Every structure is written in C-alpha cells, then in structure tokens.
Amino acid sequence: MTYFMSDTWYQIVRHVRTDIRIPVWLFVNIVQPMLWLLLFTQIFKSTMEAQGVNYVQHFSPAVIVMTVMFGSVWSGMGLLMDIEKGVLSKMLATPVSRMSIILARVTGSMVMLIVQALIIFGIALILGLNIATGVPGVIYTLFLITLLGFGFAGLSCGLALLFRRQETLIAVINFIALPVMFLTSSFVPSRFLPRWIDTIRQLNPVEYAISGVRSVVTDSWIWDDQWKALLVLSLWMLAGIAFGTLMFRKRGEN
Amino acid sequence: MSMIETDKLTKVFKGNVRAVDGVDFEVKEGEIFGFLGPNGAGKTTTIKMLNTLIAPTSGSAKVAGYDIEKQATDVRATIGYVAQDVGVDEHSTGKENLTLYGHFYHLNKATINQRIKEIFELVDLVGYEKKMVKTYSGGMRKRLDLAMGLIHNPKLVFMDEPTTGLDPQTRAKIWEYIRKMTSELGITIFLTTHYLEEADQLCNRVAIIDLGKIIATGTPSDLKSAIGGDVITLSPDKGDEATRPQFIADVQKVLEGESFAQRIQPAEEELAVYVNNAKTAAPAIMRILADKGIDVETLTISHPSLDDVFLKYTGKTIRHQEGKESSFTDIARRSEREK
Numbered sequence: 306m307t308y309f310m311s312d313t314w315y316q317i318v319r320h321v322r323t324d325i326r327i328p329v330w331l332f333v334n335i336v337q338p339m340l341w342l343l344l345f346t347q348i349f350k351s352t353m354e355a356q357g358v359n360y361v362q363h364f365s366p367a368v369i370v371m372t373v374m375f376g377s378v379w380s381g382m383g384l385l386m387d388i389e390k391g392v393l394s395k396m397l398a399t400p401v402s403r404m405s406i407i408l409a410r411v412t413g414s415m416v417m418l419i420v421q422a423l424i425i426f427g428i429a430l431i432l433g434l435n436i437a438t439g440v441p442g443v444i445y446t447l448f449l450i451t452l453l454g455f456g457f458a459g460l461s462c463g464l465a466l467l468f469r470r471q472e473t474l475i476a477v478i479n480f481i482a483l484p485v486m487f488l489t490s491s492f493v494p495s496r497f498l499p500r501w502i503d504t505i506r507q508l509n510p511v512e513y514a515i516s517g518v519r520s521v522v523t524d525s526w527i528w529d530d531q532w533k534a535l536l537v538l539s540l541w542m543l544a545g546i547a548f549g550t551l552m553f554r555k556r557g558e559n
Numbered sequence: 560m561s562m563i564e565t566d567k568l569t570k571v572f573k574g575n576v577r578a579v580d581g582v583d584f585e586v587k588e589g590e591i592f593g594f595l596g597p598n599g600a601g602k603t604t605t606i607k608m609l610n611t612l613i614a615p616t617s618g619s620a621k622v623a624g625y626d627i628e629k630q631a632t633d634v635r636a637t638i639g640y641v642a643q644d645v646g647v648d649e650h651s652t653g654k655e656n657l658t659l660y661g662h663f664y665h666l667n668k669a670t671i672n673q674r675i676k677e678i679f680e681l682v683d684l685v686g687y688e689k690k691m692v693k694t695y696s697g698g699m700r701k702r703l704d705l706a707m708g709l710i711h712n713p714k715l716v717f718m719d720e721p722t723t724g725l726d727p728q729t730r731a732k733i734w735e736y737i738r739k740m741t742s743e744l745g746i747t748i749f750l751t752t753h754y755l756e757e758a759d760q761l762c763n764r765v766a767i768i769d770l771g772k773i774i775a776t777g778t779p780s781d782l783k784s785a786i787g788g789d790v791i792t793l794s795p796d797k798g799d800e801a802t803r804p805q806f807i808a809d810v811q812k813v814l815e816g817e818s819f820a821q822r823i824q825p826a827e828e829e830l831a832v833y834v835n836n837a838k839t840a841a842p843a844i845m846r847i848l849a850d851k852g853i854d855v856e857t858l859t860i861s862h863p864s865l866d867d868v869f870l871k872y873t874g875k876t877i878r879h880q881e882g883k884e885s886s887f888t889d890i891a892r893r894s895e896r897e898k
Contacts, residue, residue: 308665315662323650391644395707398610398640398717399663400632 312405313412320383320413334417338372338425346432349492358494365429366446366518367491369422373450373457374511376418378482380410380458381465381474388469407549411458418454419447434522442521452538453514459545466552485511510541560588560624562715562747563609567618570604578604580771581618586749586764588714591741593762594751595865597877601771602751603643606717609749610640623714636664639708639716639746643723645700646707647692653679653703654688657710664711671710678706682736698729705736709746716740718750722757734761753877755865767869774872779865786863786871788821789837791844794829794857803828806853813851819843824867826876831867 325331345368346360353360384407387393396406426436426443436442465474488505489512495503506512517534520527563586570579579601586592594602607613609622611631619626625633647656654675661671679685682702692700701721708716721737722730738761740746752758758765759779766776775782795806807825814820814832819840824831834840837860848855869877 311665312663315659319648319651319655319659322655323648326650390649391642391646392648393646394612394644395640395642395646395704396663397612398635398638398642399660400635400665401663 308400309402309405312402313409316405316409317413317416320410321416324413324417334376334421335424338368338421339428341371342368342425342428342432345492353493356497361429361432361434362523363494363519364492365425365432365434366522367489367515368429369425369446370450370453370511370514370518371486371491372421372425373418373454373514374486375482376421377411377414377454377458378461378478380414381461381463381478382471383414384410384462385465385469385471385474389471403553404550407459407462407546407553410462411455411546411549414458415451415454418450422447422450436522437525438521445521446518449514449517449534449538452535452542453510456510456538456541456543456545459542459547459549462549463545463552466549466556469556485509488512489515491515510537513537561585561621562588563592563620563622563749565609565618565620568605568608568615568620569617570601570608570613571616577771579608579615582766582768582771582773584766584773584776586715586747588747589741589745590763591737591748591750591761593758593765594749594768595753595755595758595765595869595877596751596768597753600753600768602753602768603719605768606640606719606749606751610638610717611635636711637714639711639713641705641708641716641718641721643719645697645704647700647703649693650691652689652691653684653695653706656692656703657707660707660710666711674710674712678709681709681739682706683732698725698732701725701729701733702736705733709740709744712744713746715747715749718748720751720753722752722754730757737761755869755877759865765865767865767872769869769873775868782865782868783863786833786867788833788835788863789840790861790863790867791832791834791837791841792829792857792859792861793832793844793848793855795854809851809853810848810855813847813853814844817843817847822871824870824874826870826874831870833863833867 342365345364349364350360353363384393393406426434430436438445461478464477468474468477488502488509490498490506495506498506513534517531517538520530563584565582565584567581567583568579569577569581571577582605594605596602604613608615609620609627611627611634614628619628621627622634623637625637627634651659657675657678658671661674666674675688679688682705684699684702684706687695687699692703695703705721718737722733725733734757737748737750741748750762762779764776764778765782766773767782768774793810795803807830810830811823811825814823819834820832821835822833824833832840832844841858841860845855845858866876
C-alpha cells in the first residue's frame with residue numbers, strides 16, 4: 306500500500322513532465338479554451354441576450370466542463386502509445402503496483418485540466434463573469450470537474466485496452482464525445498431545447514457537472530441541486546475507474 | 560544453485576496453439592543460457608511466463624527460488640527484463656527513465672543516483688544522462704533499455720532477442736556488455752536468439768527450441784561435436800527452383816551407401832553430407848556425381864554449426880526459417896500435431 310502511493314506519485318510526475326515538454330501541446334491546451342469562450346460568446350451573444358440570457362454567465366461553466374471532458378477523454382491514447390512502444394510490458398516486469406498505472410495516468414491528465422479551468426475562470430472574469438460563491442465556489446468547481454475527468458479518463462483507458470488500436474479508439478471517442486457535448490445545456494439554456502434532448506440531457510453526467518458548476522457560479526449554494534451533481538459524478542468517477550482498472554487486469558498484462 | 564528451473568512449462572493460446580509445449584530446463588547461477596530457435600518457436604512466450612507477464616496454462620517454474628505464479632512480486636523484484644522492443648520513454652531523459660525504474664524497485668534516491676552513475680559507465684552512455692531519449696540513436700536506445708534492466712542489481716536478466724535488428728557494431732557492443740554483466744557483476748543471463756553465431760559465441764549452454772518443444776540442450780561445442788567430422792553442403796543450380804527437390808532426391812540416392820557418408824540430411828534448398836574427413840570425401844562426391852551426370856552448383860565444406868544441430872533434429876535450417884514468414888506454417892503444424 307505504501308508502494309502503491311509512491312508508485313502512483315512517480316508516474317504522475319512522469320506524465321505531467323512529458324506533457325508540458327511538448328510546447329505545441331501546451332500552447333493548444335491553453336489557447337483552445339480561450340478561443341471557445343471568445344468565439345461562442347461572440348456568436349451567440351446577441352441572439353441569447355435578446356432572449357434575456359447573460360451568455361458569459363451561461364456559457365463559461367460549460368466551457369470549463371467541456372475542456373475537462375475533451376482533455377480527459379483522450380487519456381487512453383497515451384496508454385496505447387506505451388503499449389505499442391513496449392513501455393508498458395517493460396514496466397509490468399517490475400514490482401510496480403498494477404493499480405497505480407491507470408490511476409497515475411488518470412490523475413496526470415487532470416493536473417493540466419485544473420490549470421486550464423483556472424485560466425478559463427480568469428478570462429471569463431475579464432469578460433464580465435460574476436462568481437456568486439466566490440473562491441469556495443471555484444474550489445468546489447475544481448472538485449466537480451475532477452470527478453467528471455476521472456470518470457472520462459478511466460473510460461478512455463478502458464476503451465483503449467478493449468480495442469488496442471489507436472484508429473479504433475479515435476473513431477469511438479469522436480463518436481461518443483461530440484453527441485455527449487451537444488446533449489447538454491452547454492450552448493443554450495434547457496428551456497430552448499426540444500423535449501427529447503431535454504430528457505436525454507438528464508441522463509448525461511456532463512450535464513450534472515455543467516448545471517452544478519453553473520449553479521454555484523450564477524446562483525449560490527443550492528444543496529438540492531448539488532447533492533444530485535455530487536452523487537451522479539461520484540458514481541461516474543467510480544464507474545470509469547473501475548472499468549479502466551478492470552480492463553487493465555483483463556487485457557493489460559500481455 | 561539453479562537460477563531457473565521449469566517443470567513441464569506449457570502455454571496454450573486461443574485456437575489450441577501450443578506455443579510452449581511442456582519444456583523442462585535448468586539454468587545455473589552465473590551462466591549465459593541461450594534459447595535458440597526460429598521465429599515462432601516459443602522463445603518469447605517462455606520468457607514472458609518466466610518474468611510473470613503471462614501465466615502458464617500448465618506446468619510450473621521457479622525463478623531464483625521463487626514460484627512464478629505464487630511469488631510473482633518476489634520474482635519481479637529479483638529479475639531484469641530487456642524486451643525485444645526498446646521500451647524507453649522518448650520524451651524523458653536517460654536519467655529520468657532510469658530514476659523512474661529505480662523507484663519502481665523501491666530504491667532510495669542515493670542508491671538510484673549511485674547505480675545510474677555505474678550503469679551509464681557500463682553501457683558507455685556517460686554524458687548523455689540529461690539528453691532526451693528522442694535524440695538518442697537506435698543503438699543508444701538499446702543500451703539505455705539494457706541499463707534499465709540493471710538498475711536494481713538483479714540476479715538474473717532476461718533478454719529477448721537482444722541484438723535483433725542491430726547493426727554489427729552495436730551487436731558486438733551488446734555482446735561485450737552481456738559478457739561484462741556475468742563476469743564483473745555475476746548476473747545470470749537468459750537470452751533468446753535466432754542467430755546461431757550469437758548462441759555459439761556468447762552462451763555457456765543452449766537449448767534448441769522448435770515448435771514449442773526443446774529438442775536438444777548442451778554446451779554449443781558438445782552439441783556440435785555430437786554431429787562429428789565435417790559437413791559438405793551441396794546445392795543445385797540456384798536459378799531453377801523446380802528441379803531442386805529432384806536434385807536433392809537424386810543426390811541422396813546416389814550417395815547413400817557410400818562408406819564416407821556417415822549421414823545424409825536433405826533440407827529445403829540443399830543437402831548436407833556428414834563425413835569424417837572432407838578432404839578425401841569431397842573429391843569422391845564430385846566424381847560420383849559427375850559419373851551420374853548430376854550438376855552441382857556449389858559445394859561448401861564446413862565444421863558442424865548449431866544450424867547443423869538444428870537440421871539434424873528438425874530436418875530444416877534456422878537460416879531457411881528466418882527468410883520466410885514461419886509463423887503460419889508453424890501454427891498450422893502445431894495444431895496439426897495437436898489433433
């Protein structure tokens with residue numbers, strides 16, 4: 306157990322270190338959420354404000370959540386690269402804790418995403434975002450998106466181990482991610498959504514993250530809303546990590 | 560003390576492919592033991608069972624006294640593994656790669672740094688510790704890969720085809736390191752190879768493996784001297800593949816019964832005649848074949864090699880196996896035998 310902690314830690318260091326060493330990766334990851342925020346607020350602002358919606362207030366929480374989703378859902382790609390290059394099988398011949406391998410990868414991808422979330426908060430504040438619950442609200446947001454990101458990263462690692470091919474993983478993730486993003490209240494408030502999308506939205510863990518964050522940013526602490534978000538996202542995280550770890554046990558070791 | 564001991568170790572893959580079929584062998588402490596066989600013979604599968612990456616279907620093995628299934632963690636802590644693929648992280652430096660492995664073996668920082676210094680000297684990478692691995696040449700990566708298997712001062716190192724795909728200079732270097740590992744550090748080496756020369760020059764003992772079974776074990780010189788004398792290899796006109804089987808059959812018929820021919824061994828593309836003394840046998844063979852009107856394109860005289868040992872037991876040459884995709888025929892043959 307003590308080795309489990311240290312094994313996980315040293316691998317997190319490796320993942321974060323190798324990520325931030327790729328300048329283009331760093332640049333894209335920091336600039337992309339800014340672009341989303343600026344672009345979409347410009348596109349929808351006049352339409353939405355005619356409907357009485359403060360679009361910066363509406364859309365900023367969604368950008369944070371979407372950034373986390375799109376960041377963590379590719380976690381399995383790195384795992385596949387390690388498998389293809391023989392890095393993983395070499396590691397498995399050492400006494401390193403098996404559990405730590407997936408957990409470190411998932412946690413490693415969250416480190417950068419937390420930084421990105423903070424950057425988006427910063428930009429949004431400049432654009433006029435008002436955070437009703439202040440700093441505690443920001444910290445709570447980071448907690449919610451961590452639950453969401455862990456779930457997606459675990460799912461992604463599990464799918465990577467299931468398919469064992471980069472091409473397949475890319476296709477499946479693209480297939481899942483875009484609909485999941487649109488089947489939420491990300492872009493327009495739920496009252497403007499067709500009935501069927503509004504129904505599906507309530508089964509979507511991403512929606513719970515968005516409405517949870519939106520609630521602390523715009524309104525205040527409404528626990529009737531938050532306990533649902535916390536429950537759904539905790540289950541989502543557990544399911545994702547369980548799936549990733551299970552697939553790793555089944556298919557990681559050869 | 561024996562470092563590896565296997566008891567009917569077997570791995571059956573999906574589709575009833577018996578990749579490793581009840582192998583028994585022993586590796587003693589301090590020796591360089593080679594598993595020699597063509598591609599698809601079951602060499603890598605054997606290594607992956609011994610280093611705990613895959614579980615055997617049946618049978619058992621002890622590595623450094625530990626059971627590979629019941630004491631897998633102890634096995635992992637004791638051994639080093641140098642796979643066929645270079646499993647180094649390209650986006651880290653050489654030192655970072657080694658440090659991470661040091662932590663996996665739960666060494667403390669001071670020990671790790673000390674070991675890194677020693678190992679970088681051993682594999683001639685001093686000065687490249689802080690360079691990114693993606694800037695290393697192929698040979699340097701292989702050397703770093705080797706170094707990563709040594710960070711924890713293992714008693715036993717598994718090396719899967721350590722020189723496959725390397726240029727001759729790098730190969731010679733790797734051989735040199737392997738010799739140093741045993742002579743200076745007392746490490747036992749288990750390596751697989753399909754290079755006869757490598758098994759011959761490097762290994763104290765070899766086991767020859769084909770289609771998942773060990774067909775001969777011994778020192779390279781014992782195995783070769785069991786064949787005895789000289790080998791005369793005859794091949795027909797290389798341009799004409801169609802007449803080759805006919806040529807081999809004809810020559811075999813003509814030479815059979817000649818007193819100098821101890822044994823005649825046909826192979827796919829040639830025919831080997833084992834004789835006591837090639838100096839007198841070769842002219843005799845030429846004369847007899849000329850009388851019968853059989854054209855010989857080349858006649859080669861050599862001392863028996865491990866390939867001749869392989870040929871004797873399997874009726875085929877490793878050289879020949881290497882050239883083609885052997886896996887399909889091997890799998891077919893294995894499942895054939897299974898019925």
